[in-house]
Amino acid sequence: MKFGYLIVYVANVPASLQFFETAFGLTTRFLHESNTYGELETGETALAFAADELAAMNFNGGHISAHTSVKPLGMEVGLVTDDVPAAHAKALNAGASEVAAPLIKPWGQTVSYVRCPDGTLVELCTAIK
Numbered sequence: 075m076k077f078g079y080l081i082v083y084v085a086n087v088p089a090s091l092q093f094f095e096t097a098f099g100l101t102t103r104f105l106h107e108s109n110t111y112g113e114l115e116t117g118e119t120a121l122a123f124a125a126d127e128l129a130a131m132n133f134n135g136g137h138i139s140a141h142t143s144v145k146p147l148g149m150e151v152g153l154v155t156d157d158v159p160a161a162h163a164k165a166l167n168a169g170a171s172e173v174a175a176p177l178i179k180p181w182g183q184t185v186s187y188v189r190c191p192d193g194t195l196v197e198l199c200t201a202i203k
Contacts, residue, residue: 079113079120080151083129084192085141087112090123093190097168098153098161121151123192140193146173150187150195158184161198170196 084090091102091112103120105112110125129137140147155161158176165188166172173187173195185199 077119079122081122081124082151082192082194083126083137083139084123084194085126085139086192087123087125090190090192090194093168093170093192094121097165097170097188097190098196140195141191143193146187146189146195147193150197152197152199154201155198156200158186158198158200162186162188165190165196165198 082090088105088109091105091114094100094114095102100114100116100121103113103115110128111122113120113122126137126139129139138147153161162172162176169191170188173189174185176184176186176198178184181202183200183202185197188196188198190196
Protein backbone atom coordinates (compact mmCIF):
# COMPACT_ATOMS: atom_id res chain seq x y z
CA MET A 75 0.00 0.00 0.00
CA LYS A 76 1.22 3.49 -0.82
CA PHE A 77 -0.31 6.90 -0.08
CA GLY A 78 -1.01 8.36 -3.51
CA TYR A 79 -2.93 11.59 -3.04
CA LEU A 80 -5.23 13.68 -0.90
CA ILE A 81 -8.30 15.15 -2.57
CA VAL A 82 -10.10 18.11 -1.04
CA TYR A 83 -13.61 18.68 -2.37
CA VAL A 84 -14.20 22.38 -2.96
CA ALA A 85 -16.68 24.74 -4.60
CA ASN A 86 -14.16 26.22 -7.06
CA VAL A 87 -11.13 24.13 -8.06
CA PRO A 88 -9.26 26.85 -10.01
CA ALA A 89 -9.72 29.30 -7.11
CA SER A 90 -8.32 26.77 -4.62
CA LEU A 91 -5.33 26.04 -6.84
CA GLN A 92 -4.69 29.77 -7.26
CA PHE A 93 -4.96 30.38 -3.52
CA PHE A 94 -2.42 27.64 -2.76
CA GLU A 95 -0.09 29.13 -5.37
CA THR A 96 -0.38 32.63 -3.92
CA ALA A 97 -0.42 31.73 -0.24
CA PHE A 98 2.04 28.85 -0.14
CA GLY A 99 4.10 29.10 -3.32
CA LEU A 100 2.97 25.73 -4.69
CA THR A 101 2.42 25.38 -8.43
CA THR A 102 -0.40 23.76 -10.33
CA ARG A 103 0.64 20.44 -11.85
CA PHE A 104 -2.63 19.75 -13.61
CA LEU A 105 -6.07 21.30 -14.10
CA HIS A 106 -8.66 19.37 -16.08
CA GLU A 107 -10.33 21.37 -18.84
CA SER A 108 -13.67 20.97 -17.02
CA ASN A 109 -12.20 22.87 -14.03
CA THR A 110 -13.56 20.12 -11.75
CA TYR A 111 -10.23 18.50 -10.84
CA GLY A 112 -6.71 19.80 -10.33
CA GLU A 113 -3.46 18.91 -8.62
CA LEU A 114 -0.63 20.88 -7.07
CA GLU A 115 3.03 20.06 -7.49
CA THR A 116 3.86 18.74 -4.03
CA GLY A 117 6.35 15.96 -4.69
CA GLU A 118 5.58 12.28 -4.83
CA THR A 119 2.19 12.55 -3.12
CA ALA A 120 -0.31 14.83 -4.85
CA LEU A 121 -2.51 17.39 -3.16
CA ALA A 122 -5.59 17.56 -5.36
CA PHE A 123 -8.85 19.46 -5.46
CA ALA A 124 -12.11 18.21 -6.93
CA ALA A 125 -15.39 20.01 -7.37
CA ASP A 126 -18.22 19.41 -4.93
CA GLU A 127 -20.29 18.15 -7.87
CA LEU A 128 -17.82 15.29 -8.33
CA ALA A 129 -18.26 14.39 -4.68
CA ALA A 130 -22.01 14.31 -5.27
CA MET A 131 -21.41 11.81 -8.08
CA ASN A 132 -19.14 9.66 -5.89
CA PHE A 133 -21.01 9.69 -2.57
CA ASN A 134 -24.70 8.84 -2.67
CA GLY A 135 -25.19 10.04 0.91
CA GLY A 136 -23.64 13.45 0.24
CA HIS A 137 -20.68 15.10 1.95
CA ILE A 138 -19.84 18.09 4.13
CA SER A 139 -18.07 20.81 2.17
CA ALA A 140 -15.28 22.31 4.25
CA HIS A 141 -16.31 25.85 3.29
CA THR A 142 -19.83 25.32 4.65
CA SER A 143 -18.65 24.15 8.07
CA VAL A 144 -18.35 26.81 10.76
CA LYS A 145 -15.49 24.87 12.34
CA PRO A 146 -12.60 23.27 10.46
CA LEU A 147 -13.12 19.64 9.53
CA GLY A 148 -11.22 17.05 11.54
CA MET A 149 -8.29 16.84 9.12
CA GLU A 150 -5.50 19.09 7.97
CA VAL A 151 -2.98 19.58 5.20
CA GLY A 152 0.50 19.88 6.68
CA LEU A 153 3.05 22.06 4.91
CA VAL A 154 6.64 22.09 6.17
CA THR A 155 8.62 25.32 6.04
CA ASP A 156 11.75 26.76 7.64
CA ASP A 157 9.95 30.03 8.50
CA VAL A 158 6.49 29.46 9.95
CA PRO A 159 5.83 33.10 10.97
CA ALA A 160 6.59 34.36 7.44
CA ALA A 161 4.53 31.59 5.80
CA HIS A 162 1.68 32.27 8.22
CA ALA A 163 1.71 36.00 7.43
CA LYS A 164 1.83 35.32 3.68
CA ALA A 165 -1.19 32.99 3.94
CA LEU A 166 -3.15 35.61 5.92
CA ASN A 167 -2.26 38.28 3.36
CA ALA A 168 -3.53 35.95 0.60
CA GLY A 169 -6.90 35.59 2.32
CA ALA A 170 -6.57 32.76 4.83
CA SER A 171 -8.04 33.17 8.29
CA GLU A 172 -6.00 32.52 11.40
CA VAL A 173 -6.90 29.47 13.47
CA ALA A 174 -3.77 29.48 15.65
CA ALA A 175 -0.79 31.85 15.56
CA PRO A 176 2.75 30.43 15.31
CA LEU A 177 3.81 28.72 18.51
CA ILE A 178 6.87 26.71 19.50
CA LYS A 179 5.68 23.33 20.76
CA PRO A 180 7.36 21.60 23.75
CA TRP A 181 9.23 19.30 21.35
CA GLY A 182 10.79 22.30 19.56
CA GLN A 183 8.65 22.38 16.42
CA THR A 184 7.09 25.70 15.36
CA VAL A 185 3.46 25.25 14.30
CA SER A 186 0.57 27.47 13.18
CA TYR A 187 -2.83 26.86 11.63
CA VAL A 188 -4.73 28.77 8.96
CA ARG A 189 -7.99 28.12 7.20
CA CYS A 190 -8.15 28.69 3.47
CA PRO A 191 -11.09 30.43 1.78
CA ASP A 192 -12.27 26.99 0.55
CA GLY A 193 -12.38 25.79 4.17
CA THR A 194 -9.24 23.65 4.08
CA LEU A 195 -7.33 23.62 7.37
CA VAL A 196 -3.57 23.99 6.82
CA GLU A 197 -0.88 23.38 9.42
CA LEU A 198 2.32 25.31 8.74
CA CYS A 199 5.22 23.76 10.61
CA THR A 200 8.93 23.31 10.81
CA ALA A 201 10.35 19.84 10.34
CA ILE A 202 10.46 17.70 13.46
CA LYS A 203 14.07 17.28 14.51
